[in-house]
Amino acid sequence: MIEGAALLYSLTTAFVLTSAERNRKAARPHARRIVYxxxxxxxxxxxxxxxxxxxxxxxALV
Known part of the structure; x- marks a missing residue:
């Protein structure tokens, strides 16, 4: 279960960062879904x- 969540998190992070970088280079605004x-x-x-x-x-306390 944790492996699936980690995979989903990493894929979403890679997609968001790649999209944001591509939009920054093209001087375009980010899509609302990417920002969310x-x-x-x-x-x-x-x-x-x-x-x-x-x-x-x-x-540590126990």
């Missing part, structure tokens, strides 16, 4: 980092 996907990835990254940090603290 980028915000979703940022939120998922922050949430994952926070959960891992809390888990590390809990394991």
């Amino acid at each position: 996907a980028g915000w979703m990835l940022m939120g998922a990254s922050f949430t994952g980092a926070g959960l891992l940090g809390i888990t590390a603290i809990r394991h």
Whole structure:
């Protein structure tokens, strides 16, 4: 299950970053879906980092 989520996350990240770079080079605005996907990835990254940090603290205290 985690492998599937990691694969989906990595493929989405690669797609968003590639699209954003191509649009930047062509001096075109980003599509709204690309921007939303980028915000979703940022939120998922922050949430994952926070959960891992809390888990590390809990394991250190126990």
